[in-house]
Each structure stands twice: as structure tokens, then as C-alpha cells.
Amino acid sequence: MYTIRGTWMRGGTSKCWLFNAVDIDPLVSSVGDLDTILTSAFGSGDPRQLDGIGGGSSTTSKAAIVRRSNQQGIDIDYLFAQVAIAERTVEWGSNCGNCATAIGLYAVQAGLVPVQGDTTRVRMRNENTGAVLVAEVATAGGRVPYDGDATVPGATAPGVPVGLTFENPAGSPAHLLPTGSPVDVLQPGRAPYRATLVSAGAPAALVDPRNTDLGLHGAESPRDMTAAVPALVSLRREAALQMGLSRPEDPITHAIPKIGVASPAVDYTTTSGDRISAGDYDVSIRMLSMMAPHPAIGLTSAVAAAAAASVQGTIIDRLTAHRISRSSLRIGTAAGIIPVDISTDDNGNLTGVTLHRAARRIATAELFVSPLVRELAHSA
DSSP: OEEEEEEEEEETTEEEEEEEHHHHHHHHHHHOOHHHHHHHHHTTTSTTOTTSSOOSSGGGSEEEEEEEOOSTTOOEEEEEEEEOSSSSOEEOSOOOHHHHHHHHHHHHHTTSSOOOSSEEEEEEEETTTOOEEEEEEEOGGGOOOSOOOEEETTEEEEEEEEEEEEESTTSSHHHHSTTSOSSEEEOSSSSOEEEEEEEESEEEEEEOOTTSSSOOOSOOOHHHHGGGHHHHHHHHHHHHHHTTSOOTTSOOOSSSSEEEEEEEOOOEEOTTSOEEOGGGOSEEEEEEETTEEOSSOOHHHHHHHHHHHTSTTSHHHHHTTTOSOTTEEEEEETTEEEEEEEEEOTTSOEEEEEEEEEEEEEEEEEEEEOHHHHHHHHHO
């Protein structure tokens, strides 16, 4: 039996276990690779994750290793882990904005970044992708916060307000559309599907479901999307090939690109029973997360959608031609409306995307990981 100290945080609509690198690094050296440690701690290999800290869903089986950065202008480096549930694997190829929201608050509460007045800025670098994010944590009166009144769609409990900005999320204008086209055709079988392939926040494929056999119209609940999951997974694979993220002979992964559908705004009812009018938002988006419908939308997917909205001719741009302001995008998700702020330079090039979130510390704990689970993970 070995132990790991960790902090359990809610960021937006995800729950993340955060580990300080000063605790994890020695453990990796003495016990083995990080994949084995995390899958053992989370109880992966069991769809219920019964013998671990995982929650049995993609939004509750996440972790990050956090450390002070030695790069100038960066406060925190973090390595994000999407821990698989039924399999003993970890996806390292992506980022999670909800976890980054939690990391910003964690950095202040753990004393990794000093309080700077009523608002404390935490500049973070995601080690997986190199993305730089800025969390603006509400620290009223120059005090470390432990609760707050900010809420987000998909989470009923309030938390500390955190503004999260993805700086220059595409890297450069040339990288925003990996294929160079605002609309591509995905055709894993006989039928073609129109999609915008975008790389900002995370690589994402946003499919137009109209005039296809997907049977989706934009007002679906996660349960309603289930029947379309196999087709979307197939489209995700085709998008990965077109975006240069994988080769035909490579094993299939399910973290990137993110895959989902973008539809015109329609009247719908959220999963919490609230009625939403088509005039209240700009575009309807439904995404998958690790082979299952996402209950709301991952923040990196929201960033990708906002980035696509900034480029003329993309599916998102065409669907939102009616919006009054080009500096914002209101995304209708199954959980509710997610507002996104979009910043561009004088040439119209994307410079930043900001989301307004909430975070809360749930627990600090000492985790006990079974040696038997570790041995099974090594042999799997």
C-alpha cells in the first residue's frame, strides 16, 4: 500500500483531483510510471471505478499534476490527465478548461501564487499542449477565497468566481484551420458530412447534422444523443486523419479531436428543466467526451467553437451570421447557455477567448492505493 496526497476540486462542470508535483515526482521515481499510479488510484478497469476515486464518467475522472513554473511570465505548469474508466489507460493529448479553472483557485489556496488584491491573476501553462491560460480569481479584500456565489450551467452549487482566458488559443492564424478550409467533408463511409475542423483550445470537429442520417437537430439531451455516438466516433476518426493528428495505422484514441454537432438555435428544455428560447443564444452545440455525450460542453470545445466563429465561412460563422456582437458567442448546451467572450486584433485575428466559471475545493485527502491494483495494472 502506498499513499498519495491530493486535493479534490470542482471546476465548472468537472471534478478534478489535483496533485502537487512535489508529492508525485518522488512517487513516480519509486513506484513506477504515472499512468499506473493514476489508473490504480482512480480504480480504472471497472466501469464503476468502485475501488478508486474516479466517478465513473469522463467529467469526474480527471487529474492534473501542478507545479511552480520556471518559465518567465508563467506562474504554474500543469499536466492534465484524462483517466479512462473501463480501461487502464490515460489520455495525455489534451487540455481541460474546467480543470484549469480549478487549478487557478488551487494555486491561490495552496500559496503557490500570492494574493494580488481583489483579483489575483494566475498565468498557467498546460504542459500537454503548450497552451497558456490566465485565471482571474476573485480574492475580495485581498483574502484567499474558499466559497463564492458564482454559478455555471450544469452545476447547481455556487463557487468562487474565476474568469478563464485562453491566450492566443490557435497559436497563429495559419494553425486555426489545420486543413486550410473553413468547411471540410468527412466521409468515413458512403455518406458525406460537412464539418469545420478547428484547432484552438483543443482540436475539434464541429459537424453540421442537417441533411444527414445523424438524426440530430440541436435540442438533444445527452440521452437523446446516444444513438448517434457510433457515427460520431467514426467521424472523429476521419477528422483525426484529415487534421494530421493520426495516421491510418495508428491506434485509435478518443481524446482528440473533440467531436460534436453544431446546429441553428432552437427552443429547447435543459436537463434541469429550464426552458430556453432560440432568441436567447446564437448556436446549439452538442459534444462527445470520451465516447459519451457531454452533459454540457468542455471548455476547450467552447474555445474551438468561438475560434471558428471568428473565421468567415465556417459552419459556426454561417450559423451565427445574425448575432449582434462579433466579440461574443452564446452557446446553447444541454445544460444551458455558455457565454464566451472573443478578442481579436486589428486584423481580425483571434487573440483570446474568455469564459466565466466557478470553482470550489471539495476535499483534501490522503489516498491509499492497493499494491494488488498496481500489479494488475502492470500486467494489463
